[in-house]
Amino acid sequence: MSLEEPQDSDQDQPAVEGRSLGDELADLLGDHVLSREEHLNAPGFVIRPDEVQDVLFKLRDEAGFDHLSCVTAEERSNRYESIYHLKKYDDPTQEASVVVPTDKDNPVSQSAEPVYRTADWHEREAYDLVGINYEGHPDMRRILLPETWKGHPLSRDYEQDRPQVVPLREHANPLEDDHSGDGGDTMFLNIGPHHPATHGVLHLKTTLDGEQVADVESDIGYLHRCEEQMCQQSTYRHQIMPYPDRWDYISAGLLNEWAYARAAEDLADIEVPEYAQIIRTMGAELCRIAAHMLAVGTFALDVYGDFTAIFMYAIRDREKTQNILEDLTGQRLMFNYFRLGGVVWDLPEPRAEFFEKIRDFLDDLPEALEEYHDLISANEILQIRTVGTGVLPEDVAKSYGATGPVARGSGIDYDLRRDDPYGYYDKLDWDVAVEDGCDNYSRLLVRLREVEESAKIIEQCVDLLEDWPEEDRTIQSNVPRTLKPEDDTEVYRAVEGAKGELGIYIRSDGTDKPGRFKIRSPCFSNLQTLPEMSQGEYVPDLIASLGSLDIVLGEVDR
Amino acid sequence: MSSQDKKPFVTEDSNVLTDTRDARMSGQDNRFNSKLREAFGSSPFILTKFDKFMNWVRGSSMFMLQFGIACCSIEMMHTYAVKHDLDRFGAGVPRASPRQADVIIVPGTIVSKFAPRMKRVYDQMPEPKFVIGMGSCTISGGPFQEGYNVVKGAEEVIPVDIHVPGCPPRPEALVYGVAKLQERIANGESSPVTVKPYELEQFGDLSRDEIVDELAKEIDEDDLVMRYNWADSP
Ligand code: SF4
Numbered sequence: 078m079s080l081e082e083p084q085d086s087d088q089d090q091p092a093v094e095g096r097s098l099g100d101e102l103a104d105l106l107g108d109h110v111l112s113r114e115e116h117l118n119a120p121g122f123v124i125r126p127d128e129v130q131d132v133l134f135k136l137r138d139e140a141g142f143d144h145l146s147c148v149t150a151e152e153r154s155n156r157y158e159s160i161y162h163l164k165k166y167d168d169p170t171q172e173a174s175v176v177v178p179t180d181k182d183n184p185v186s187q188s189a190e191p192v193y194r195t196a197d198w199h200e201r202e203a204y205d206l207v208g209i210n211y212e213g214h215p216d217m218r219r220i221l222l223p224e225t226w227k228g229h230p231l232s233r234d235y236e237q238d239r240p241q242v243v244p245l246r247e248h249a250n251p252l253e254d255d256h257s258g259d260g261g262d263t264m265f266l267n268i269g270p271h272h273p274a275t276h277g278v279l280h281l282k283t284t285l286d287g288e289q290v291a292d293v294e295s296d297i298g299y300l301h302r303c304e305e306q307m308c309q310q311s312t313y314r315h316q317i318m319p320y321p322d323r324w325d326y327i328s329a330g331l332l333n334e335w336a337y338a339r340a341a342e343d344l345a346d347i348e349v350p351e352y353a354q355i356i357r358t359m360g361a362e363l364c365r366i367a368a369h370m371l372a373v374g375t376f377a378l379d380v381y382g383d384f385t386a387i388f389m390y391a392i393r394d395r396e397k398t399q400n401i402l403e404d405l406t407g408q409r410l411m412f413n414y415f416r417l418g419g420v421v422w423d424l425p426e427p428r429a430e431f432f433e434k435i436r437d438f439l440d441d442l443p444e445a446l447e448e449y450h451d452l453i454s455a456n457e458i459l460q461i462r463t464v465g466t467g468v469l470p471e472d473v474a475k476s477y478g479a480t481g482p483v484a485r486g487s488g489i490d491y492d493l494r495r496d497d498p499y500g501y502y503d504k505l506d507w508d509v510a511v512e513d514g515c516d517n518y519s520r521l522l523v524r525l526r527e528v529e530e531s532a533k534i535i536e537q538c539v540d541l542l543e544d545w546p547e548e549d550r551t552i553q554s555n556v557p558r559t560l561k562p563e564d565d566t567e568v569y570r571a572v573e574g575a576k577g578e579l580g581i582y583i584r585s586d587g588t589d590k591p592g593r594f595k596i597r598s599p600c601f602s603n604l605q606t607l608p609e610m611s612q613g614e615y616v617p618d619l620i621a622s623l624g625s626l627d628i629v630l631g632e633v634d635r
Numbered sequence: 636m637s638s639q640d641k642k643p644f645v646t647e648d649s650n651v652l653t654d655t656r657d658a659r660m661s662g663q664d665n666r667f668n669s670k671l672r673e674a675f676g677s678s679p680f681i682l683t684k685f686d687k688f689m690n691w692v693r694g695s696s697m698f699m700l701q702f703g704i705a706c707c708s709i710e711m712m713h714t715y716a717v718k719h720d721l722d723r724f725g726a727g728v729p730r731a732s733p734r735q736a737d738v739i740i741v742p743g744t745i746v747s748k749f750a751p752r753m754k755r756v757y758d759q760m761p762e763p764k765f766v767i768g769m770g771s772c773t774i775s776g777g778p779f780q781e782g783y784n785v786v787k788g789a790e791e792v793i794p795v796d797i798h799v800p801g802c803p804p805r806p807e808a809l810v811y812g813v814a815k816l817q818e819r820i821a822n823g824e825s826s827p828v829t830v831k832p833y834e835l836e837q838f839g840d841l842s843r844d845e846i847v848d849e850l851a852k853e854i855d856e857d858d859l860v861m862r863y864n865w866a867d868s869p
Contacts, residue, residue: 222784223748225853227846230783237783238866240846245751245835245859270749271756273701273731277708278749299749300705303782310781319778326706371709392716399713410710410803631705 102173105140106132117343117568119162119172126179129187130213133161133175137192141165142173143475145193146571147597149582150203152232157184157209159200162569162582162597166475166489169497169578174569179209188214195478195602202601206231206305221298221634231306248282248296262287266616270299274379274620277630281607283619290611290619295604297633304635308594313341313560314417317594322411324596325632328367328399329575331360331406334415339499340570340581341417345562350551351501352542353419358501359435359538360405360414362531367398368575369482369524369531372627376521377453379624380462387452394445397438404431417560419553424542435539442532446525454522463517467610467622470515477609478602481577482527483626486520488513493573505537517618517625524627559589569597576600576627596635600628686823693737693763694725694820697813700736700760701729705743707770707803714806726813733759738816740809741795744772744779745786751861754835757793765820767812768795771802778802786863792832835859 099120103110106122109132114121124132136142142163149160161175179186188211189196200211201220208229211217219226223243228235248267262285269280278299284292304320311317321333335357342349349357374391381387399409404425406414414421425431453459469479474487484491492509494502510526512519564587571580577599586592603626610626611619699721703711714721721727730736733756745753757766766789771777773789780787789795796819799812839856841847854860 225850226747227849235783240862240864240866241747242838242841242846242850242854242860242862243747243751244838244854245755245861246855270752271702277703277705299746299752300744301746301748301784302705302744302779303784304779306782307779323706323778326709328709389717392713393718396713396718409805410706 121174126186133192148199150207221301301634376624418556467517520625694817707742719806
């Protein structure tokens, strides 16, 4: 993608040959559009804060934008701004950004929650961190920071050194007095934040009727590490790259690094040599295998409740991929291997030995997968526990913006590697794993099948790398030492991470650090579907559903 | 079958004892010849101080709290699992409840919302208890030190006995850290508290200032709170 001249919001759009998507949408929206912007990935429409729902309904129902990928909020010098990044599940290359400026003194904007359910959490986050209020939102309160926090940390006048007081108190029991403690079957149960089944520091407030889940509410923010602030304080060229490793830390490092690399390379118009793309593709898929192995291992742990065979097998296979990745990158977990414009170093020498190692791993993989299928997916106990539980219908999944194996387990054929190709994926031969059972079992199967597909991709990459002409092994293109993308350029780019669509929005402000850096985490959206999946189910099925969502709190909270 | 045939299977234990001893002494089966036995010579008795004995026992059998926070917990899981197998060192039994644990490994970044909960978990562990800080985050906040929400190290909240540096530390490093801790416990050493930790206190006991006044509406007098003075964090 080439760098287009950024448009000032109040300038008119220059005449474009043919009808672009932007023009068509502008016609559709008519008077709603105050002015137009051009983001590198999509046309942007500036609209009035009290017409958000009208515009989004139109775009969803008449133009087919059924996927609200992300909501970015930021404070600019003279206004607050929420940007709704829309996509289509059928064709994610069709994108549109809806920009909603709001008043500096009284930032109130209409909520998009009635249009897209996923806006619920995204807008709460925007309120929490930036301080925009959304009118008509069902539950406007803080989501990541403690409820007594003062100030909005990503707003401009936030004082970071101000002391804060955080309470540790009993969580309010949502039951009415006449229901709690009367010997009835209704009770309130806290699961987490320190609990072996929550896969990290997640807190579930569960209301139970007997053993059935009447209501569940996720309380997140126990690992909110200010990732966006960290990236906004770092320079594009080198300082940001280590952070993506720490979002989804289940060995999915390279996949996350690619998200940043893709966004920043588009922003600064950097080419990546083909050779480096193949190395990236191979590394990323190794990461995917490692990540899915842990997902499968811990899922089995959640369902069977034992720390033995399956979990250990999964770790065994992870160790193998980690060894390969360590040879490649020098680290077991936090790789920091990608650079803008390529990768940091070439394949390890002797190359033949390295390829041999990967081949050995791939040769053993079918047998290992056979073992998993014997132990897990073909096991009657697991089937009883997972088939037909945690059902997430396709349309619900879409309105919550679910992506990745969660979406593909609900029959949504959506994979950015194929639908919005990057790297070397479009030149390789592989399939997207889709299951339409919509239940916990389907999500498990999708992951196991994806491991196979990843292995296919890796194998082809190894073949290519082996025969790659010696003189053409460029691992990095020429990238200036300091990157200063042009002022006010905006881009939102996503890649297929281990858990789904991992997107990054960057707005440059003319310096060597991003003006706004927003992370769209797939787990954040996926976790929102948990109440839909588990209401009316038994508690153990709630745990199984949570396991099948495969969240990682580093990415949920960021 | 008659009932007499159902007699439980009994081993002649005098035989077993003799056989085992013979095998051990003659060197054909070395499994039971521990270093300890060598040290004791033929005498079946040892003389030691009870304290010393207890310390040795404590260090040799540690129950770890199953406690995952962030990225480092992935490497911690690898340390427990195949290949690294922390259990070999008598420290690999993860307990899910703090009331059954001796050691807490703090594997990750501690943020403002989590610190009070971690303190609570730590308080629930029975004495004597030990803390291993895993990763740079528990030393200083690590890569997130400048974050508005990040506690600058585990020592701001609970006393830490051993720090294992790294981001994340390799499993080998964690194993080394655990072994060091065992050594210290066996020697009866404990760590001085170096930083004045953030305490959980009742809101009413906080000295009143602008911030406390502002929050008075939202927090009850007797709610437990943790007050973060970000500006004085080391
Ligand atoms: S020290 Fe590094 S790896 Fe460990 S929790 Fe902190 S950021 Fe993650």
